[in-house]
């Protein structure tokens with residue numbers, strides 16, 4: 001029997017109720033795959049456990065425009081616009097940010113495994129206490145005067161990128177009672193023009209919140225969502241300095257990284 005959409009009252013359900021919805025949807029998706037359906041590699045835009053998607057998901061077909069026409073009048077970034085120091089989020093203020101210093105590195109690849117060179121990669125994240133520098137984030141965790149949480153870099157000839165930052169903390173949100181987002185870093189890939197921009201999130205291995213998180217779980221295919229999790233890589237760790245995580249971003253093909261729609265904020 002297909003999954004039935006529950007009635008939605010944002011923010012009032014327990015984690016247990018939301019987790020039951022998540023498991024029911026996943027079981028239904030797995031059953032469809034067993035019956036010959038294609039695995040769902042991208043998030044459902046209408047995913048009731050992630051409450052706000054119910055009202056804001058697109059209900060009409062996308063409007064196609066000629067991208068060349070738009071791109072002719074839109075600004076684009078060249079590598080000369082980005083300073084090398086912008087990839088280090090720990091040196092943007094007068095002192096060191098608090099938290100576990102880490103290096104995050106990986107490659108941006110196309111579906112054939114070819115490097116995607118000279119692309120603008122942007123990153124934004126909460127501080128080690130799980131707090132964003134943003135007026136909409138007012139939960140009672142401390143701001144860090146030495147950490148803003150934004151950085152950017154241009155991929156190299158092998159499609160590689162590298163950031164130095166601190167590990168973000170988990171933070172609460174108001175999807176349901178006692179809802180917490182697993183620690184994550186937001187990534188944006190610009191492509192060659194605004195119209196090509198892709199946004200996604202990287203997570204950290206072994207997070208106990210994965211099973212509870214409606215955003216992570218909105219990708220029904222377990223293998224696809226696992227590709228959002230970086231791996232600890234001792235070769236990326238820097239002696240006496242930082243712990244290393246590796247996370248490759250694959251833009252197309254069956255091993256593609258999930259990219260979220262423009263309407264996701266958390």
Ligand SMILES: [Fe+2]
Nearest residue numbers: 184186265266
């Ligand atoms: Fe976030």
